[in-house]
Amino acid sequence: MRREYDIDLLIRKFKEKDKIALARLISIIENHPEKASDIFKNFNHIKHDSYIIGITGSPGVGKSTLTGAIAKRLLKEGKSIGVISVDPTSPFSGGAFLGDRVRMTEVSLDPNIFIRSLASRGYRGGISRAVLDITLLYEAFGMDFIIIETVGVGQSEFEIYNLAYTIIVVMVPGYGDAIQMQKAGIIEIGDIYDVNKKDLGGADIAAHIDMMLDDSTFQGGWRPPIVQTNSITGDGVDELIENIWDHKEHIELSDLLSEKKKIRFAYKIKELLYYKIDIVLESLINQDELNHITTKALENKFQIYDLVHDLFSDVKFERKSKS
Numbered sequence: 509m510r511r512e513y514d515i516d517l518l519i520r521k522f523k524e525k526d527k528i529a530l531a532r533l534i535s536i537i538e539n540h541p542e543k544a545s546d547i548f549k550n551f552n553h554i555k556h557d558s559y560i561i562g563i564t565g566s567p568g569v570g571k572s573t574l575t576g577a578i579a580k581r582l583l584k585e586g587k588s589i590g591v592i593s594v595d596p597t598s599p600f601s602g603g604a605f606l607g608d609r610v611r612m613t614e615v616s617l618d619p620n621i622f623i624r625s626l627a628s629r630g631y632r633g634g635i636s637r638a639v640l641d642i643t644l645l646y647e648a649f650g651m652d653f654i655i656i657e658t659v660g661v662g663q664s665e666f667e668i669y670n671l672a673y674t675i676i677v678v679m680v681p682g683y684g685d686a687i688q689m690q691k692a693g694i695i696e697i698g699d700i701y702d703v704n705k706k707d708l709g710g711a712d713i714a715a716h717i718d719m720m721l722d723d724s725t726f727q728g729g730w731r732p733p734i735v736q737t738n739s740i741t742g743d744g745v746d747e748l749i750e751n752i753w754d755h756k757e758h759i760e761l762s763d764l765l766s767e768k769k770k771i772r773f774a775y776k777i778k779e780l781l782y783y784k785i786d787i788v789l790e791s792l793i794n795q796d797e798l799n800h801i802t803t804k805a806l807e808n809k810f811q812i813y814d815l816v817h818d819l820f821s822d823v824k825f826e827r828k829s830k831s
Protein backbone atom coordinates (compact mmCIF):
# COMPACT_ATOMS: atom_id res chain seq x y z
CA MET A 509 0.00 0.00 0.00
CA ARG A 510 1.34 3.36 -0.96
CA ARG A 511 0.98 5.87 1.78
CA GLU A 512 1.11 9.49 0.82
CA TYR A 513 1.85 11.90 3.57
CA ASP A 514 0.10 15.16 3.29
CA ILE A 515 2.49 17.04 5.52
CA ASP A 516 0.57 20.31 5.23
CA LEU A 517 -2.60 18.67 6.46
CA LEU A 518 -0.74 16.96 9.29
CA ILE A 519 0.85 20.23 10.34
CA ARG A 520 -2.53 21.94 10.36
CA LYS A 521 -3.97 19.25 12.60
CA PHE A 522 -0.85 19.24 14.75
CA LYS A 523 -1.32 22.95 15.35
CA GLU A 524 -4.88 22.19 16.45
CA LYS A 525 -3.32 19.87 19.07
CA ASP A 526 -4.37 16.68 17.33
CA LYS A 527 -2.47 13.81 18.95
CA ILE A 528 -2.87 11.57 15.92
CA ALA A 529 -1.13 14.17 13.79
CA LEU A 530 1.62 14.36 16.41
CA ALA A 531 2.01 10.57 16.27
CA ARG A 532 2.19 10.59 12.47
CA LEU A 533 4.76 13.38 12.39
CA ILE A 534 6.91 11.51 14.91
CA SER A 535 6.79 8.40 12.73
CA ILE A 536 7.71 10.37 9.64
CA ILE A 537 10.68 11.97 11.36
CA GLU A 538 11.80 8.66 12.85
CA ASN A 539 11.82 6.92 9.51
CA HIS A 540 12.71 9.78 7.20
CA PRO A 541 15.13 12.17 8.88
CA GLU A 542 15.50 13.95 5.56
CA LYS A 543 11.92 15.16 5.96
CA ALA A 544 12.64 16.79 9.33
CA SER A 545 13.61 20.10 7.83
CA ASP A 546 10.37 20.29 5.81
CA ILE A 547 8.38 19.63 8.96
CA PHE A 548 10.31 21.87 11.32
CA LYS A 549 10.20 24.87 9.01
CA ASN A 550 6.51 25.16 9.87
CA PHE A 551 7.40 25.89 13.47
CA ASN A 552 9.85 28.73 12.97
CA HIS A 553 7.57 31.21 14.69
CA ILE A 554 7.05 29.05 17.79
CA LYS A 555 9.08 30.19 20.77
CA HIS A 556 7.75 27.71 23.32
CA ASP A 557 10.21 25.86 25.59
CA SER A 558 9.28 22.67 27.40
CA TYR A 559 10.97 21.72 30.63
CA ILE A 560 12.82 18.43 30.11
CA ILE A 561 13.06 15.87 32.90
CA GLY A 562 15.24 12.78 32.55
CA ILE A 563 14.55 9.57 34.45
CA THR A 564 17.31 7.01 34.33
CA GLY A 565 18.18 3.75 36.05
CA SER A 566 18.59 0.02 35.54
CA PRO A 567 15.85 -2.04 33.90
CA GLY A 568 13.02 -2.92 36.28
CA VAL A 569 13.64 -0.27 38.94
CA GLY A 570 10.26 1.28 38.18
CA LYS A 571 11.06 4.17 35.82
CA SER A 572 7.94 3.72 33.71
CA THR A 573 5.70 3.35 36.75
CA LEU A 574 7.28 6.44 38.27
CA THR A 575 6.87 8.36 35.02
CA GLY A 576 3.18 7.49 35.17
CA ALA A 577 2.96 8.63 38.80
CA ILE A 578 4.70 11.95 38.10
CA ALA A 579 2.63 12.52 34.97
CA LYS A 580 -0.58 11.88 36.88
CA ARG A 581 0.22 14.69 39.30
CA LEU A 582 1.34 17.11 36.62
CA LEU A 583 -1.84 16.44 34.64
CA LYS A 584 -3.87 17.23 37.72
CA GLU A 585 -2.16 20.61 37.83
CA GLY A 586 -3.31 21.18 34.26
CA LYS A 587 0.10 20.64 32.66
CA SER A 588 0.68 18.91 29.36
CA ILE A 589 3.34 16.21 29.08
CA GLY A 590 5.23 14.44 26.33
CA VAL A 591 6.85 11.19 27.37
CA ILE A 592 9.68 9.46 25.51
CA SER A 593 10.53 6.03 26.77
CA VAL A 594 13.86 4.74 25.46
CA ASP A 595 14.76 1.15 26.09
CA PRO A 596 16.99 -0.39 23.44
CA THR A 597 17.46 -3.44 25.64
CA SER A 598 13.81 -4.26 25.12
CA PRO A 599 13.26 -7.21 22.79
CA PHE A 600 10.32 -5.43 21.22
CA SER A 601 11.05 -3.45 18.14
CA GLY A 602 9.56 -0.18 17.07
CA GLY A 603 6.38 1.46 18.18
CA ALA A 604 5.14 1.43 21.72
CA PHE A 605 5.61 -1.54 23.90
CA LEU A 606 2.66 -2.83 25.68
CA GLY A 607 4.27 -2.91 29.11
CA ASP A 608 4.80 0.84 29.24
CA ARG A 609 1.30 1.47 27.97
CA VAL A 610 -0.06 -0.71 30.73
CA ARG A 611 2.05 0.98 33.38
CA MET A 612 0.94 4.35 32.14
CA THR A 613 -2.61 3.39 31.18
CA GLU A 614 -4.26 5.46 33.79
CA VAL A 615 -2.73 8.61 32.39
CA SER A 616 -2.28 7.65 28.74
CA LEU A 617 -5.93 8.39 27.93
CA ASP A 618 -5.71 11.98 29.11
CA PRO A 619 -5.72 14.41 26.17
CA ASN A 620 -2.82 16.34 27.72
CA ILE A 621 -0.31 13.52 27.59
CA PHE A 622 1.41 11.79 24.74
CA ILE A 623 3.63 8.73 25.19
CA ARG A 624 6.15 7.40 22.71
CA SER A 625 8.31 4.34 23.28
CA LEU A 626 11.47 3.70 21.32
CA ALA A 627 12.65 0.14 21.68
CA SER A 628 14.81 -0.83 18.76
CA ARG A 629 18.18 0.42 17.68
CA GLY A 630 17.10 0.61 14.09
CA TYR A 631 16.37 4.30 13.82
CA ARG A 632 18.03 6.03 10.94
CA GLY A 633 20.67 8.33 12.31
CA GLY A 634 20.51 6.54 15.65
CA ILE A 635 18.21 6.49 18.60
CA SER A 636 19.48 9.74 20.06
CA ARG A 637 18.72 11.53 16.82
CA ALA A 638 15.15 10.25 17.04
CA VAL A 639 14.86 11.30 20.69
CA LEU A 640 16.15 14.80 20.01
CA ASP A 641 13.73 15.25 17.15
CA ILE A 642 10.79 14.05 19.22
CA THR A 643 11.65 16.56 21.95
CA LEU A 644 11.55 19.28 19.29
CA LEU A 645 8.16 18.07 18.08
CA TYR A 646 6.86 18.05 21.65
CA GLU A 647 8.08 21.61 22.11
CA ALA A 648 6.36 22.68 18.92
CA PHE A 649 3.20 20.95 20.15
CA GLY A 650 3.38 23.13 23.25
CA MET A 651 4.05 20.49 25.90
CA ASP A 652 4.79 22.04 29.30
CA PHE A 653 6.96 19.08 30.29
CA ILE A 654 8.89 16.39 28.52
CA ILE A 655 9.84 13.28 30.45
CA ILE A 656 12.54 11.09 28.95
CA GLU A 657 12.84 7.64 30.47
CA THR A 658 16.02 5.81 29.64
CA VAL A 659 17.96 2.76 30.74
CA GLY A 660 21.04 4.19 32.30
CA VAL A 661 23.50 1.36 32.48
CA GLY A 662 26.11 0.69 29.86
CA GLN A 663 24.32 2.74 27.32
CA SER A 664 26.74 4.99 25.56
CA GLU A 665 24.85 5.74 22.40
CA PHE A 666 22.30 7.87 24.08
CA GLU A 667 23.28 10.29 26.77
CA ILE A 668 20.42 11.78 28.66
CA TYR A 669 22.88 14.10 30.33
CA ASN A 670 23.01 16.15 27.16
CA LEU A 671 19.29 16.48 26.87
CA ALA A 672 17.47 16.80 30.15
CA TYR A 673 17.50 19.75 32.53
CA THR A 674 16.68 17.80 35.69
CA ILE A 675 17.92 14.22 35.93
CA ILE A 676 16.41 11.74 38.36
CA VAL A 677 18.47 8.63 39.00
CA VAL A 678 16.22 5.80 40.15
CA MET A 679 17.46 2.92 42.26
CA VAL A 680 15.92 0.09 44.23
CA PRO A 681 16.58 -1.37 47.67
CA GLY A 682 19.61 -3.67 47.73
CA TYR A 683 23.22 -2.72 47.27
CA GLY A 684 23.74 -4.56 43.97
CA ASP A 685 22.00 -1.88 41.99
CA ALA A 686 23.64 1.04 43.75
CA ILE A 687 27.09 -0.45 43.20
CA GLN A 688 26.35 -1.14 39.56
CA MET A 689 25.21 2.44 39.08
CA GLN A 690 28.30 3.69 40.82
CA LYS A 691 30.53 1.64 38.54
CA ALA A 692 28.74 2.86 35.45
CA GLY A 693 29.25 6.45 36.50
CA ILE A 694 25.49 7.00 36.43
CA ILE A 695 25.51 7.88 40.06
CA GLU A 696 27.35 11.10 39.28
CA ILE A 697 24.80 12.56 36.93
CA GLY A 698 21.79 12.75 39.23
CA ASP A 699 20.22 16.03 40.26
CA ILE A 700 17.83 13.99 42.39
CA TYR A 701 18.21 10.41 43.63
CA ASP A 702 15.16 8.27 44.11
CA VAL A 703 15.24 4.95 45.88
CA ASN A 704 12.02 3.48 44.52
CA LYS A 705 10.09 0.44 45.81
CA LYS A 706 10.03 1.96 49.23
CA ASP A 707 7.66 -0.82 50.25
CA LEU A 708 10.66 -3.16 49.98
CA GLY A 709 12.92 -1.04 52.15
CA GLY A 710 15.82 1.04 50.89
CA ALA A 711 16.46 3.42 53.79
CA ASP A 712 19.99 1.99 54.01
CA ILE A 713 20.68 2.67 50.34
CA ALA A 714 19.37 6.21 50.71
CA ALA A 715 21.76 6.73 53.64
CA HIS A 716 24.60 5.19 51.64
CA ILE A 717 24.07 7.59 48.74
CA ASP A 718 23.77 10.47 51.16
CA MET A 719 27.16 9.59 52.63
CA MET A 720 28.68 9.30 49.19
CA LEU A 721 27.37 12.73 48.31
CA ASP A 722 29.02 14.11 51.43
CA ASP A 723 32.36 13.36 49.80
CA SER A 724 31.47 15.08 46.56
CA THR A 725 31.78 18.63 45.45
CA PHE A 726 28.84 20.19 43.72
CA GLN A 727 29.08 22.32 40.67
CA GLY A 728 26.69 25.18 40.76
CA GLY A 729 25.91 24.76 44.44
CA TRP A 730 23.20 22.11 44.19
CA ARG A 731 23.37 19.20 46.55
CA PRO A 732 21.23 16.41 45.11
CA PRO A 733 18.44 15.39 47.46
CA ILE A 734 17.55 11.76 48.04
CA VAL A 735 13.96 10.62 48.17
CA GLN A 736 12.21 7.32 48.58
CA THR A 737 9.12 6.49 46.58
CA ASN A 738 6.61 3.80 45.99
CA SER A 739 5.61 4.57 42.46
CA ILE A 740 2.69 2.14 42.54
CA THR A 741 0.88 3.76 45.48
CA GLY A 742 2.36 7.21 44.83
CA ASP A 743 3.89 7.41 48.29
CA GLY A 744 6.78 9.91 48.22
CA VAL A 745 6.02 11.13 44.70
CA ASP A 746 4.86 14.54 45.93
CA GLU A 747 8.17 15.02 47.68
CA LEU A 748 10.01 13.97 44.54
CA ILE A 749 8.07 16.54 42.54
CA GLU A 750 8.83 19.24 45.13
CA ASN A 751 12.49 18.46 44.56
CA ILE A 752 12.06 18.76 40.81
CA TRP A 753 10.58 22.25 41.30
CA ASP A 754 13.45 23.19 43.61
CA HIS A 755 16.04 22.04 41.11
CA LYS A 756 14.22 23.76 38.27
CA GLU A 757 14.20 27.00 40.24
CA HIS A 758 17.85 26.56 41.14
CA ILE A 759 19.03 26.17 37.56
CA GLU A 760 16.78 28.97 36.34
CA LEU A 761 18.10 31.41 38.92
CA SER A 762 21.74 30.43 38.54
CA ASP A 763 21.50 30.53 34.75
CA LEU A 764 22.57 26.89 34.58
CA LEU A 765 19.45 26.31 32.52
CA SER A 766 20.77 28.35 29.59
CA GLU A 767 23.99 26.38 29.87
CA LYS A 768 22.03 23.12 29.69
CA LYS A 769 20.05 24.35 26.71
CA LYS A 770 23.30 25.20 24.98
CA ILE A 771 24.58 21.68 25.65
CA ARG A 772 21.38 20.22 24.27
CA PHE A 773 21.71 22.03 20.96
CA ALA A 774 25.47 21.58 20.67
CA TYR A 775 24.79 17.87 21.05
CA LYS A 776 22.10 17.98 18.41
CA ILE A 777 24.37 19.83 16.01
CA LYS A 778 27.13 17.28 16.51
CA GLU A 779 24.63 14.50 15.90
CA LEU A 780 23.55 16.10 12.65
CA LEU A 781 27.15 16.55 11.59
CA TYR A 782 27.94 12.90 12.27
CA TYR A 783 24.93 11.92 10.26
CA LYS A 784 26.13 14.02 7.33
CA ILE A 785 29.65 12.70 7.67
CA ASP A 786 28.28 9.16 7.53
CA ILE A 787 26.64 9.95 4.24
CA VAL A 788 29.83 11.52 2.90
CA LEU A 789 31.80 8.52 4.08
CA GLU A 790 29.49 6.13 2.27
CA SER A 791 30.03 8.05 -0.92
CA LEU A 792 33.81 8.09 -0.47
CA ILE A 793 34.35 4.46 0.35
CA ASN A 794 32.28 1.71 -1.12
CA GLN A 795 31.74 -1.76 0.26
CA ASP A 796 34.20 -3.32 -2.21
CA GLU A 797 36.99 -1.07 -1.03
CA LEU A 798 36.10 -1.83 2.54
CA ASN A 799 36.15 -5.58 1.84
CA HIS A 800 39.45 -5.15 0.05
CA ILE A 801 41.21 -3.46 2.92
CA THR A 802 39.67 -5.87 5.40
CA THR A 803 41.26 -8.74 3.46
CA LYS A 804 44.54 -6.88 3.44
CA ALA A 805 44.31 -6.19 7.14
CA LEU A 806 43.74 -9.87 7.74
CA GLU A 807 47.00 -10.56 5.91
CA ASN A 808 48.89 -7.94 7.83
CA LYS A 809 47.13 -6.59 10.83
CA PHE A 810 49.93 -4.21 11.71
CA GLN A 811 49.23 -2.26 8.55
CA ILE A 812 45.72 -1.44 9.63
CA TYR A 813 46.43 2.24 10.26
CA ASP A 814 48.21 2.68 6.95
CA LEU A 815 45.46 0.91 5.05
CA VAL A 816 42.82 3.23 6.42
CA HIS A 817 45.05 6.22 5.89
CA ASP A 818 45.63 5.23 2.25
CA LEU A 819 41.91 5.12 1.62
CA PHE A 820 41.91 8.85 2.04
CA SER A 821 45.08 9.55 0.09
CA ASP A 822 43.10 10.95 -2.84
CA VAL A 823 40.81 13.03 -0.70
CA LYS A 824 41.75 16.61 -0.11
CA PHE A 825 40.79 17.85 3.34
CA GLU A 826 40.90 21.48 2.55
CA ARG A 827 38.55 24.03 3.95
CA LYS A 828 36.75 26.04 1.39
CA SER A 829 37.52 29.68 1.92
CA LYS A 830 34.46 31.48 3.11
CA SER A 831 34.82 34.64 1.04
Ligand SMILES: Nc1nc2c(ncn2[C@@H]2O[C@H](COP(=O)(O)OP(=O)(O)O)[C@@H](O)[C@H]2O)c(=O)[nH]1
Binds near residue numbers: 705738740741
Ligand atom coordinates in the same frame (compact mmCIF):
# COMPACT_ATOMS: atom_id res chain seq x y z
N1 LIG B 1 7.01 -3.27 44.98
C1 LIG B 1 7.11 -2.29 44.09
N2 LIG B 1 7.12 -2.59 42.78
C2 LIG B 1 7.23 -1.56 41.89
C3 LIG B 1 7.33 -0.21 42.31
N3 LIG B 1 7.45 0.55 41.21
C4 LIG B 1 7.41 -0.28 40.14
N4 LIG B 1 7.28 -1.56 40.55
C5 LIG B 1 7.20 -2.77 39.72
O1 LIG B 1 8.46 -3.04 39.15
C6 LIG B 1 8.31 -3.62 37.85
C7 LIG B 1 9.11 -2.83 36.83
O2 LIG B 1 8.54 -1.54 36.69
P1 LIG B 1 8.81 -0.62 35.44
O3 LIG B 1 8.13 0.68 35.71
O4 LIG B 1 8.45 -1.31 34.17
O5 LIG B 1 10.38 -0.46 35.50
P2 LIG B 1 11.40 0.18 34.42
O6 LIG B 1 11.99 -0.96 33.65
O7 LIG B 1 12.44 0.86 35.24
O8 LIG B 1 10.62 1.11 33.57
C8 LIG B 1 6.83 -3.64 37.55
O9 LIG B 1 6.34 -4.92 37.83
C9 LIG B 1 6.26 -2.61 38.52
O10 LIG B 1 4.94 -2.89 38.87
C10 LIG B 1 7.32 0.07 43.72
O11 LIG B 1 7.40 1.21 44.17
N5 LIG B 1 7.20 -1.01 44.56
Ligand SMILES: [Mg+2]
Binds near residue numbers: 571572573595657
Ligand atom coordinates in the same frame (compact mmCIF):
# COMPACT_ATOMS: atom_id res chain seq x y z
MG1 LIG C 1 10.40 1.26 31.45
